[in-house]
Amino acid sequence: MKRVIFGLAVLLVTASPSHADWTMNLTRGVTDISREIYDLHMVIFWICVVIGVLVFGVMLWSVVYHRKSRGAKAKNFHESLLVEITWTIVPFIILIGMAVPATATLIKMYDNTEADIDIQVTGYQWKWRYQYLAENVDFFSSLSTPREQINNTQEKTTDYLLEVDNPLVIPVGKKVRFLLTANDVIHSWWVPEFAVKKDAIPGFINEAWVIVDKPGVYRGQCAELCGKEHGFMPIVVEVKTVAEYESWLAEVKQADAKQQQAAMKSWNLADLMAMGEEVYNKACLACHQAEGEGIPGAFPALKNSPVALGEVSVHIDVVLNGKPGTAMQAYKEQLSAVELAAVITYERNAWGNKTGDIVTPAQIAELKE
């Protein structure tokens, strides 16, 4: 037994997890507010420690020094005004003492005025959408960890389940306000290093803000159980210098323009299939599964599905507009015309669905207008 305990202890001490230097305490963070929260947390923690030591100290001391075998006799009195008043007033003073600095910080946290940049953050099952309100920049951010790592057929990397295709990018030193909402169910946008954890609720808009003072990459997760892939919708925020941020904005806008042009060029079946598979794996696989077999009772199979083999316009309509009231979302806004055309073409020609149909990006672009 001793050996086992020793072995476990050695394991604990020497285990070097690939996810390096984790800590037990609250994150100190990279904003003024996050550090204030951290300091509050530490002050209150030490107050609790002192109270704990005092209370348990007195209790243990009494137990030991006034034990029966030493001839201690219990005092038989009922209610003491002095004691009752003391133990009401002392916690009151402690609580007020903690509330004063905490309130000061809370007031700052809720001061959403005078933001330099407004970004709408919308939670979807299971990804985030970021809209830069003044910039006409709008994109989705979804998990980029390969399925093979999730299914344990590939070595997991350091940022396992904490990496996305399109990170949120914000400039350093600017007040960025987030307007949080959701498209389907309640999500929660949580980045520990910003000390921001705010519910994203359909039909409501919650606000939060940050001024980050250090460029870097900060990661977070959805913090409200939101369905099957709740653990697979991470948040990645890249904080760049103002100049880098500006050039990133320009790049994104250019890429958007390029995509619109791509919709106009002509695509052949092979190109659409290749791209369609990529899109499918990223956006649809979670529910409809790798071989299009679906999950009976929850997500319909697309292999041999009457929709995927039937009338093209019906198929396009389901994917673009979704099925209200079900988990099937409207992908019209989430994917570009090319991606939509590719994934629909893919569904009509993969896994033995051999319709030979091609849905062109131009056709979809028209419907997206």
Added chain:
Amino acid sequence: MPDQQNKLKKSDWIKVVLSVLAAFFGVQSRSNYKRDFSSNSYWPYIFAGLVLMLVFIASVYLLVRFALAYL
């Protein structure tokens, strides 16, 4: 309403107010409790309770105003 109420003296009102404050606080001595429960009418206590509740609400309101202005 019993007419003893009208006969409450100033010093009695102070006792009523102190008892209501003790109730807000949650601690009262046994002798005061016995004295209060042997009085003729509960109306002075209800009246003082309502007034002091309004005072309490007003002071919470002012406290919040103060906190927003100075913290």
